Amino acid sequence: MTPFRPARFRPARPTSATALAVCVAAFATLAAAAPVPAATPQHGPRPLxxxxxxxxxxxxxxxxxxxNANADDPAIWRNPAAPDRSLVIATAKEGGLRVYGLDARLVQSLPAPAAPGPDDAPGRFNNVDLVHGVRLSWGRTADLAVTTDRGHDRLRVHRIDPSRPGAPLTDVTDPAAPRVFSADxxxxxxxxxxxxxATWTDRRSGRSYALASRSDRTSIALLELLPTRSGxxxxxxxxxxxxPxxxxxxxxxxxxxxGEPGELPQVEGMVVDPADGTLYAGQEDVGIWRMPADLRGKPVLVDKVREYGVPGTYDEESEECAPGRDPGFGGTRISADVEGLTLFTERxxxxxxxxxxxxxxxxxVYGLRTGRGKGAGYAGGFRVTAASATLDGSEECDGAAAVxxxxxxxxxxxxLVVQDGRATPAQDGRxxxxFKFVDLRKVRGALGLPRAAE
Known part of the structure; x- marks a missing residue:
């Protein structure tokens, strides 16, 4: 089997000995116009x-x-008829998809597709997002979980059926679904x-889309989701x-x-604000971009990673980048890689x-266009830390989802569900x-937001 190429290597970055983890910084009036103002670079852990x-x-x-299961990206499906039975749908790369209940216990495990040939790459589920109320061929509507299959360069689509509590997801991907970027x-x-x-439903046309980025490239593709007559x-x-x-x-x-020679600064974390159809995309070593979700407008870089502008030299032997002198052009709030993006709306x-x-x-955490809240701009940040000796926090977070x-x-x-890239207990170097489940009220408390009525 052709092995997967390693992920791009980046400058060494400090990590915490304790299980730290997920920082939430509230972005603001990004949908309106001006980039988040730059600030003096500040390296090292922040007192969050x-x-x-x-x-x-x-x-x-x-x-x-x-x-070969590797937790990566979560999505939260709210069961409107029975919120207690809501689900967390998460990718596990070559391990496929995992579906969890709100108690974090496994409900369903779906394998990634097999390799088409002995020398080909196997399926590898990378990111997942949800589309609500899609009308399928038999006239009924359904909620869908859409996943990027990095191994096969395709989207995979699963229908969510709450009437099947032990197996709520069913694969409805059309066998003839095309490759997203590759020619062969x-x-x-x-x-x-x-x-x-990231997924997006255009409120004007009612059409649903997926936006997929490309590994080791800077490309983002807009893909219209199309139900077929066969269901x-x-x-x-x-x-x-x-x-760029x-x-x-x-x-x-x-x-x-x-980065590794031949590889460009890729995008992974993406989310669309349904209120105005704005796409936010995290270019891992660069920062966060804002652009129209239909990809017709000009992207605007609204915040930069601290390492922005720092020169680096790639060492083939160590497969790492040695950073040079920091010229001081980076941001102060996020440190490469910028990864999972998610958003939530207050009442x-x-x-x-x-x-x-x-x-x-x-x-x-950044505030977007706001009503009576804290206003526009950076709202603050936090870490997810250990709750006990057996319930650790989150480190090196790849993906996040909030409802x-x-x-x-x-x-x-x-x-709030966040990926933990260094879960415990680790075994023999494995x-x-x-994934960690966090009460969103704690996020509000850390940011000083008004307590929402429940």
Whole structure:
């Protein structure tokens, strides 16, 4: 089997000895116009408040003994008829999809598709997002979970059926669904394939879309989701957009993030604000971009990682980048990689964007267009820290999802789910990952937001 190419290597970054984790920084009036104002670069861990998770999923292990499962990205499906029976749908890369109840216990496990041939890459589920109320062929509507299959360069679509509590997800991907970026299987095996994901329903037309980014490239593709007569779902590419890979710095020099030769600064974390159809995309070594979700407008870089502008030299032997002198052009709130993006809306209309600052195990939180809340701009941040000796926090977070609606008795004030890239207990050097469930009321408390009525 052709092995997966390793992820891009980046400058060494400090990590915490304790289980720190997800920083939430509230972005603001990004949908309106001006970028978040720059500030003096500040390196090292920030003195952010810590919040503790309420529950965690069983640890996944990325090896043959553990089914090559690697936790990556979550989505939260709210059951409107029975909020206590809501679900967390999460990717496990070669391990496929995992479905959890609100108690963080496994409900369903779906394998990734097999490799089409002995020398081809297997399925590899990377990111997941939800589409609500899609009308399928038989006239009924359904909620769908859409996933990027990085291994096969396709989208996978699963219908969510709450009437099947033990197996709520059913694969409805059309067998003829096209590759997203690759021309043929040989190109698929190189793994510059569909990677990050966000979904979007255009309120004007009612059409539903997925936005997929490309691994090791700067491309984002807009894909319209199309139900077929047979009850499956396919898609067509509408258009694509390439973000910059090189940048002119204030001193007149040009800079590109350091990485493995031939690889460009990729996007993974993405989310669309349904209120105005704005896409927020995290270019991992660069920062957070804002653009129209239809990809027709000009992208605006609204915040930068601290490492923005820092030169680096790639060392083939160590497969790492040695950073040079920091010229001071980076931001202060997020540290590379910028990863999972999610947002939630308060009852007064305030909207907040949460970005995983993977480099310092935190989340950066920004206020979008707001009503009576804290106003526009950076709202604060926090870390997810250990609740006990057996319930650790989150480190090196890849993905996050938030729902600010009552989810029954367990989470009456909403739920935040974050990936933990260094879950415990680790065993014999095995790569251990999982997901942490956090009461969203704790996020509000850490940010000083008004307490929502429940």
């Amino acid at each position: 408040p810590g919040i503790t998770p309420r529950a965690e999923t069983a640890t996944l292990y990325d090896d043959e003994k553990g089914g 299987q040989d190109e698929v095996n190189e793994q510059s394939t569909a990677y990050g994901l 499956t779902v396919t898609y067509r590419k509408v258009r694509s957009l390439d973000l 890979s090189a940048f002119r710095l204030p001193d007149g020099t040009r800079w590109s993030p350091c 007064n209309g305030d909207r907040y964007l949460l970005a995983s600052s993977q480099g310092d195990d935190s989340f950066a 600010n609606q009552p989810l029954g008795r367990r989470y009456p004030g909403g739920l 790569e251990a990952t999982g």
